[in-house]
Amino acid sequence: MCGIIGYIGTQRAAPLIIDGLKNLEYRGYDSAGIAVLQTSELFVKKDTGKIAEVFSEKDLETIEGNIGIAHSRWATHGGVTKENSHPHLSNDGNTAVVHNGIIENYQELRKFLTENGFVFKSQTDTEVIPNLIQYFMQQGTSFMDSIKLAVKKLEGSYALAIINKNAKKLVAIRKESPLVIGVADHGYFVASDVPSFLDQTKKVVYLYENDMAVLNDKMEFFNIKDNLPVVRKIDNIEWNVEQAKKGNFEHFMLKEISEQADAIKLAISQDEKQIKEVADAIMHAKGIYFVACGTSYHACLSASYKFAKLANKHVNVALASEFPNYKDFIVPDSLVIALSQSGETADVLEAVKAAKEKGARVISLVNVVGSSLTRYSDETLMQNAGPEICVLATKSYTSQLAILTLLAYALAGKYEEGKNKLKELVNSIYYLTSTNTREHIKQLAERLRYVNHIYLIGRDLQYPTAMEAALKIKEVSYIHAEGFAGGELKHGTIALIEPGTPCIVFTSSENEKKILSNATELKARGAYIIGVGPNNNELFDFFIKVRESGEANSICQIIPIQILAYQLAILRGCDPDKPRNLAKSVTVK
Numbered sequence: 001m002c003g004i005i006g007y008i009g010t011q012r013a014a015p016l017i018i019d020g021l022k023n024l025e026y027r028g029y030d031s032a033g034i035a036v037l038q039t040s041e042l043f044v045k046k047d048t049g050k051i052a053e054v055f056s057e058k059d060l061e062t063i064e065g066n067i068g069i070a071h072s073r074w075a076t077h078g079g080v081t082k083e084n085s086h087p088h089l090s091n092d093g094n095t096a097v098v099h100n101g102i103i104e105n106y107q108e109l110r111k112f113l114t115e116n117g118f119v120f121k122s123q124t125d126t127e128v129i130p131n132l133i134q135y136f137m138q139q140g141t142s143f144m145d146s147i148k149l150a151v152k153k154l155e156g157s158y159a160l161a162i163i164n165k166n167a168k169k170l171v172a173i174r175k176e177s178p179l180v181i182g183v184a185d186h187g188y189f190v191a192s193d194v195p196s197f198l199d200q201t202k203k204v205v206y207l208y209e210n211d212m213a214v215l216n217d218k219m220e221f222f223n224i225k226d227n228l229p230v231v232r233k234i235d236n237i238e239w240n241v242e243q244a245k246k247g248n249f250e251h252f253m254l255k256e257i258s259e260q261a262d263a264i265k266l267a268i269s270q271d272e273k274q275i276k277e278v279a280d281a282i283m284h285a286k287g288i289y290f291v292a293c294g295t296s297y298h299a300c301l302s303a304s305y306k307f308a309k310l311a312n313k314h315v316n317v318a319l320a321s322e323f324p325n326y327k328d329f330i331v332p333d334s335l336v337i338a339l340s341q342s343g344e345t346a347d348v349l350e351a352v353k354a355a356k357e358k359g360a361r362v363i364s365l366v367n368v369v370g371s372s373l374t375r376y377s378d379e380t381l382m383q384n385a386g387p388e389i390c391v392l393a394t395k396s397y398t399s400q401l402a403i404l405t406l407l408a409y410a411l412a413g414k415y416e417e418g419k420n421k422l423k424e425l426v427n428s429i430y431y432l433t434s435t436n437t438r439e440h441i442k443q444l445a446e447r448l449r450y451v452n453h454i455y456l457i458g459r460d461l462q463y464p465t466a467m468e469a470a471l472k473i474k475e476v477s478y479i480h481a482e483g484f485a486g487g488e489l490k491h492g493t494i495a496l497i498e499p500g501t502p503c504i505v506f507t508s509s510e511n512e513k514k515i516l517s518n519a520t521e522l523k524a525r526g527a528y529i530i531g532v533g534p535n536n537n538e539l540f541d542f543f544i545k546v547r548e549s550g551e552a553n554s555i556c557q558i559i560p561i562q563i564l565a566y567q568l569a570i571l572r573g574c575d576p577d578k579p580r581n582l583a584k585s586v587t588v589k
């Protein structure tokens with residue numbers, strides 16, 4: 001998703017914001033640009049491509065000016081072109097805007113502005129914003145008041161950073177899109193996410209919905225709805241720059257895969273009282289809905305099995321984007337549990353808002369402190385998995401699973417047993433992420449690097465694992481992969497199995513016979529069978545041993561496939577940290 005960064009202070013803005021933009025690369029983007037306030041003009045440079053291609057070393061050294069904004073764009077309205085890249089300028093060239101989000105009524109606004117003589121250079125929704133500001137300024141309104149009037153006309157979601165040629169200030173506004181202020185010794189930053197400026201400061205101010213921050217030599221905050229000042233406190237970020245950097249690892253993906261044992265340790269040091277309270281809320285709710293997208297959705301599916309098996313509790317699971325279909329069943333006694341590692345996924349926020357309108361209680365499980373979902377929820381369990389920079393969710397997924405497992409045990413009145421079970425996993429996870437395991441899986445990656453399709457099957461708790469494993473392979477290696485319930489493949493998809501088709505089979509002691517019988521059906525059609533589980537079998541052409549851990553199999557069994565996906569990406573020349581077309585947090589619906 002689009003990334004925003006801005007700076008105002010005593011240092012040159014360009015190197016700081018271009019560097020900050022690079023730290024936001026993980027969000028996914030296709031073009032980049034900056035606008036810097038120079039003595040009598042706004043210097044603008046933008047283009048399609050990687051940040052390092054758009055800006056040269058010389059740019060970093062030569063672009064003067066202490067106030068600037070920058071943007072990495074993930075195209076929504078209009079193709080990937082230089083003209084559609086941000087910043088966007090007003091027709092008079094005086095105001096520059098970077099934007100993350102969607103202006104839903106932009107066509108109407110564009111028509112209004114065109115009728116008033118404005119000309120548009122891009123197909124974006126964003127370009128209406130600087131022009132609306134110019135429109136109001138032309139009526140004699142001040143820059144600040146024009147921003148307020150312009151924003152009142154916008155429908156949709158927006159995180160904005162705005163500068164004007166004649167104003168020594170940086171203005172930031174947030175509505176349904178993330179934005180955070182960094183407070184450094186030498187000035188202020190505004191950014192979509194903390195890693196952007198973390199090497200400059202660990203002091204942050206999280207903006208609330210409808211907040212406007214006005215930054216110059218001080219910072220002031222207003223609510224854009226009623227224009228009244230609001231007080232926002234400075235928080236300290238607890239994780240350090242190293243955690244958000246690659247260290248000795250070649251890619252964030254591998255680093256984060258390798259951090260999973262530690263992430264599990266942190267997940268199980270959850271506040272016992274809070275876990276028990278949430279378990280109690282689940283126990284007494286009338287209708288429980290788990291909602292999420294992507295990988296977090298797979299964690300929800302896994303949770304539904306864990307709750308059923310361990311605590312005899314039925315929960316509904318819904319893709320956040322499909323949640324409106326359930327809305328008529330939501331009553332004030334319903335409980336919605338929203339999972340989102342980023343806490344910013346627009347579909348999840350939308351689902352949660354709909355649930356709140358019906359009076360339901362919302363509890364969320366989130367990794368990013370200060371994210372929007374934490375504010376929309378009545379209560380939040382923090383994952384504490386540390387920053388996850390790679391677009392693919394790895395440690396945030398297993399950390400979600402660990403907390404959900406703990407919750408299921410708590411619901412069954414066996415909190416301690418659950419905690420001990422998870423503690424026992426830690427050594428297995430160290431082993432699964434070790435060089436030995438990685439070398440073993442590399443042989444498989446070499447075998448699979450040129451295939452076009454991979455099918456994955458699992459039963460019970462291994463079914464969501466098969467789905468998540470398929471997603472990992474697809475996202476990063478671009479090999480088509482599909483996960484099925486073991487019993488389901490024969491109802492159609494088995495038609496696609498040919499001699500040599502790779503099929504990954506997740507097994508567990510509990511369902512070994514049944515899943516092996518499904519594997520036999522595949523083998524009979526010539527499939528190349530890869531077994532992942534506690535016991536090797538003559539059916540398997542390749543075997544990855546993962547010790548049996550009952551309900552916690554879901555945590556351990558995904559790890560070898562995360563590694564496989566990573567290695568396939570490397571062998572196929574794909575960038576594991578920045579897969580094409582994907583974004584870390586999808587802040588549009």
Ligand code: G6P
Nearest residue numbers: 293294295296340341342345583
């Ligand atoms: C995007 C990412 C996925 C992620 C999904 C949900 O689509 O590319 O990897 O699983 O969002 O993200 P969340 O932050 O809500 O867990």
